[in-house]
Amino acid sequence: MSGSTDRRADRGGRTVEEAVSRYLGSLDSGGSRSTMRSPLTEFASFCDGEGVKRVDQLETNTLREYGMYLRERYIDQELTASTANTYFKYVRAFLSFCVRDELIDANPANTQRSEEFLPEDKGDRNRQFWEPEHRQQLINYVTERVDLALEDSIDVSRKIAYRDRAIVVLLAEAGVRGAELFRDPRDDARNGVTWGDVDLENHSLEVFGKSRQYERVGLPSDARGALQRYRRVADPPTEEWPVFPTDHAPSKYAAYRERVGEEPDPDMSIDEALRTAEVAPPSITKAGGRSVMKRLTKEAGIELEDDDYLKPHGARRALGAELYEKGHSELAQSALRHKSIETTHESYSDIQAKDVAEGIDKVRD
Template identity: 85%
Template sequence: MDLALEGTIDISREIAYRDRAIVVLLAGAGVRGAELFRDPRDDDRNGVTWGDIDLENHSLEVFGKSRQYERVGLPSAAQDALQRYRRIADPPIDDWPIFPTNHAPSKYAAYRDAVEEDPDADVAIDDALRSAQVPPPALTKAGGRSVMKRLTKEASINLENGEYLKPHGARRALGAELYEKGHSELAQSALRHKSIETTHESYSDIQAKDVADGIDEVRE
């Protein structure tokens, strides 16, 4: 986001704030990409909307891996990123997706489905959707991955085999940070694992290292 605001990279201010919100939700709140974005193959996954946010209770409602709606805790950094982004995005209704698609044909299709006619040729599709209070489709999972690929490149982060910072990797990094600092139960809650055993299994590599380090300390 800082690169965009400095003019180092050529993206809009709104996109810059959007990208920051995506990264903070993935890396700071442990939200899954499938919970943030739309899945064209799953009618129940339409992407999060502004109405899903409850800043008073520091939470975001998502359609979880359990296929039930779940509440995700929003740390202060996530709250701040969403509030800043909302001021720029200025959603007209609560049903507006937090991360709308930039795919113009999808926007036109949404307008036609809701209004049953084409928008005025002299009106931009984004303005037409806002005027009619018709939410555009949310960014897809593939679109979210494209954002992460671009951000990885812009930040000059070089990973093995040409990989990029994937949404799941950001979530896993949060859990690893909490687990390494001895907060396994907090990691379980943040990642919404059903049991602490699942959390221990997910970070068995860290657990094994801690055991090895403990043995070395005792033998010194």
């Protein structure tokens, strides 16, 4: 009996990452492994960020916080409600395996409390996308704002004006996700893009994608031009410098102390101290990116229902819709980096339905 207890204790000390790997290896279907690998790897990273290293440390509250994390990604339109709930089901299945493997006594995801924050799955009816007129209105505004900053006609620095235009144009033209541009404090792998990730010569940007692998994003001429002009103004001292650094002073001071081991020179601004020591500040967070978009939407005079704003993922969805509607489904797949054309077709089933209806009308005319 004691031998069994000892083995149980040894297994209970297995890390979440190790247990995920063992679970994936146990699956008979290669398709299931491929489908579940990314969300379960992300769950392991989430647990690590929450300070939960071992499987036997998982509690209902951990799963409740994970549900909140999925909800935030749903609000950011990085996930549909259906996908968020599916990811939670994958985690529940993994934890049931951990129970069978005697790593934990009970599945902490099998409680109503653990599911409290999960978004309600009502289908995909209310997902936002940027209307063409709103997209152009916003781009016109941020471009005019750069001109005013160059003339010192507004209380916005040139660097911020160029930064904000680069954010808007990247979202509108390149189909990149906000989570790929900005830092996620709850995911150590998502630190925001750096200038070393930008390849202006080859018109591309490397991002840490939804698949949790690095992917290349194509930069159309407008996106490339906005980044090129912004880089001249930002003048990053190293390639490790974030493209969109935070304006949060405490975060900058913390980065300096961590790297240098002492307080910065009091006669220098924190920005000067970071540049002199070549210590890169943290990137702006996803929440910071949302704040930028909320402010710019309001300043541009764009009015949406329910006092909403132009969300980062809405730009990506609009780009795909534009390409798909014009008959370029494979280009839409490539631009959005969908693994299969079926995913693209599913994402724009409304456009497909319209095409089918118009086809029927033509046949009957």
